[in-house]
Amino acid sequence: MKGIIGKKVGMTSVFDSEGKQTACTIIEAGPCVVTQVKTIDSDGYSSLQLSFGDKKEKHATKAETNHFAKAQTAPKKFSKEFRDFAIEKNIGETITVDIFAEGDKVEVVGTTKGKGFQGVVKRHGFHGVGQQSHGQHDRQRAPGSLGNSSDASRVMKGVRMAGRMGNDRVKMKGLKVVKIFPEQNYILVSGSVPGYNGSIVLIQK
Numbered sequence: 001m002k003g004i005i006g007k008k009v010g011m012t013s014v015f016d017s018e019g020k021q022t023a024c025t026i027i028e029a030g031p032c033v034v035t036q037v038k039t040i041d042s043d044g045y046s047s048l049q050l051s052f053g054d055k056k057e058k059h060a061t062k063a064e065t066n067h068f069a070k071a072q073t074a075p076k077k078f079s080k081e082f083r084d085f086a087i088e089k090n091i092g093e094t095i096t097v098d099i100f101a102e103g104d105k106v107e108v109v110g111t112t113k114g115k116g117f118q119g120v121v122k123r124h125g126f127h128g129v130g131q132q133s134h135g136q137h138d139r140q141r142a143p144g145s146l147g148n149s150s151d152a153s154r155v156m157k158g159v160r161m162a163g164r165m166g167n168d169r170v171k172m173k174g175l176k177v178v179k180i181f182p183e184q185n186y187i188l189v190s191g192s193v194p195g196y197n198g199s200i201v202l203i204q205k
């Protein structure tokens with residue numbers, strides 16, 4: 001597996017040679033520094049820890065400062081471990097968007113936008129109950145019956161109700177690398193990617 005940490009920049013669209021338009025997400029991927037290397041002999045499995053985004057030294061703990069000093073780099077904001085990395089790298093080396101090529105199929109992991117406390121119409125797509133006349137009052141967006149008259153007189157576990165919506169970890173599969181800009185560390189991925197502009201995402205091949 002190959003992967004990199006990136007930051008969602010925004011969305012755009014590109015046209016191919018046949019004039020077909022494709023919606024794309026712009027991601028600033030890397031450069032990431034290898035801050036830890038785990039092997040089967042020492043840790044029981046192989047992985048690379050990649051770190052992305054500079055962090056002010058005054059905001060870093062002593063443990064973080066010493067950890068990143070082993071890789072001869074400044075403290076970083078985000079670190080992620082990628083198991084069974086397909087490329088051999090040593091601690092302190094850098095990984096950029098060059099590990100991907102146009103046309104590659106990738107998976108992008110991100111955290112969706114938080115919507116707060118929402119009702120059943122927005123959260124689960126309910127259509128509401130009844131007509132909006134004949135004395136219905138304020139029941140148009142209500143979920144309807146919650147209990148079970150033939151079983152226990154309580155709300156059963158798993159019933160779709162109002163509650164916190166969004167802020168979930170989501171993996172988008174089967175996305176295509178449309179274009180790569182190595183100078184700006186930008187990578188264009190087909191389709192949408194979870195999260196707000198500026199949020200951290202993981203790109204895996």
